[in-house]
Amino acid sequence: MIETLRSTVFAGVVMSGNETAAQSKPVHKLLDFQQLDGWETDDHQAALDVFLTTCSDMKDPAWRALGTVAAEQTDAKAFFELFFRPVLIEDGADALFTGYFEPELHGSRVQTETYRFPIYALPPEAREVSPWLTRRDILSGGYLHDRGLEIAWVDDPVELFFLQIQGSGRVRLPDGGFLRVGYGGANGHPYRSIGKELVRRGVYDAHQVSAQVIKNWIRRNPREGEDLLYHNPSYVFFREVSEVPAHLGPLGAMNRSVTTGRSIAVDPVFTPLGAPVWVEKDGKDPIRRLMVAQDTGSAIKGAQRADIFFGTGDKAGRAAGKLKDTGRMAVLMPIQHVSETLPEAVQ
Template sequence: MTARIGAALLAGIWAMAADPAQATGALDGDAPVAHTILDFSDLDGWAADDHSAALDAFLVTCRDLNDPDWTALCAAAEDHRDVARNFFELFFRPVLITEGSAEALFTGYFEPELDGAPHASPRFRYPIYRMPPEAEAAEQWLSRREILSGSEMSGRGLEIAWVDDPVELFFLQIQGSGRIRFPDGRVVRVGYGGANGHEYKSVGQELVRRGMFEAHEVSAGTIKEWVRTHPTKGEELLLHNPSYVFFREVSEVPADRGPLGAMNRSVTPRRSVAVDPAYTPLGAPVWVEKDGGVPMRRLMIAQDTGSAIKGAQRADIFVGTGDEAGATAGTFRDAGRMVVLLPIQRAYALLPELLE
């Protein structure tokens, strides 16, 4: 740590009171938003975590943050690899951000791996499309049903690859990224390339509405099994969701690294989390206390977003790549608490702004 960085940040530390403080405000006229400044001793399991792993994930994206507060912290992080816990405790304050009475919800996501080929064949019949120019220019383009039943996509060279399972392709669109493994062993990675502008409709909720399952019974696994067991009705069920996601090839990302998140950097299994950037700054460390079948007390980094991730206490944990990661991610739907680590001067700056 240079003297200049240390002096600037330490001056803010000694000037701040140690007791938790709280302020409330509102975000865009929604439920009141409360910011409660905590101490690290308030974080359940903090001392037992692997802070070095969190620091490594932080360094993946902190260099892309242009704000002076974060730039200084990123420079300091490089000098604290051997004392990662001290780095976070020295330069950050934990801030609990809540929105009205909304409870925390943690889900999981993963990077699927599909079997595919570079060309169509009797086995590989389902294309992964790039976004056509007219869809990019339209606020709302054709629906899923219109895309799959029409001829607008044919003969234009928009196919990145072809896969053998329409159900896995559907869930690839929900995840937004994945890897396609060709018969010769080559792997093509695809990432989110745009959407048709239609609102996402949950096929799981539709199965519940039809009386096929109780709400607690629905998961990615049960949906896949039902669709495959009822191919005609299953195809129609998937068309219930008019939203359609297009992809782009991102094979420049090494196979041993995670897919690109919203910050255009690889996300790290169980150290990266998708958040709502209206409440949590992208790139910020986030302390997760998640209960359920796979409890977690872990420092993660907010490196991704998602259309379904809305709210101050809503987060999606990146679990990893492949079927095993997918099975684990599908079990996540848990309560808990999320605490954002903000630069210490920025954390305390929230109070006078909100109390005026």
């Protein structure tokens, strides 16, 4: 995200299924639109509207030109079929779809007895030294106290930890207003999954672990829970981005709002940011939908790896937390790119 941890986002907490999958040279296979399951019945205009939010920001002039053409279209499905070709990109790892969301916390711009856990901005010294202090050092050493780095205070340290995992979120204020925070930097230490640690300790089996399960365990075991949070040495700092209207999603890696059910986080090594991507998620509640690659994340690695944005708040979080399915995805590439840069593609 910008490269935020947001997209871990969820998979990183729960345990990404292909974190250690062997990578091989990617293979490209050219598909027909008729080979895309559910293509005919999707809402292509909804996908086009999302594509238009970021296509003008793409570096490649061919993509930007398509964005100009897209703005004049009255038949979205025909537009995609005329100017793009679906390309299946595989790197030897199994496909994995997970979900992420924008958490909403309760907080205040001033510290109170209820709101006493600070959301910090990035301190200057953390910009100059990487890695900087660990999570344990930062929280137990008092290095950031009373330095004017507090953006807001929230009422729950566990929700604050998960805000750092997501990398962005909203804070609901006592007067009914809100402020929004986005990724502002990190201390440079690698993310370590606390879900995996609970499995290693024998507390849960891997299939039992979810964000809600982890939260509940920490609250039932406050002393051990604090130690568990310290297992992850990574610490994320924030910046206020309240200029993003409340009805829009948080900013993704392209510095534009992501859209519920239509934006995905991908690995930009394989999928260009801004590209339309046909998603065929299997498992419970299958998804067949054209989405747009508008985000990234530290746990999103591989050609067939994507994180689907589910929206803001607890309901979105519960839905995102349940998602961990296989399937496949095909990147819609401009026709000229298919012919010029993918000569190895096979029919």
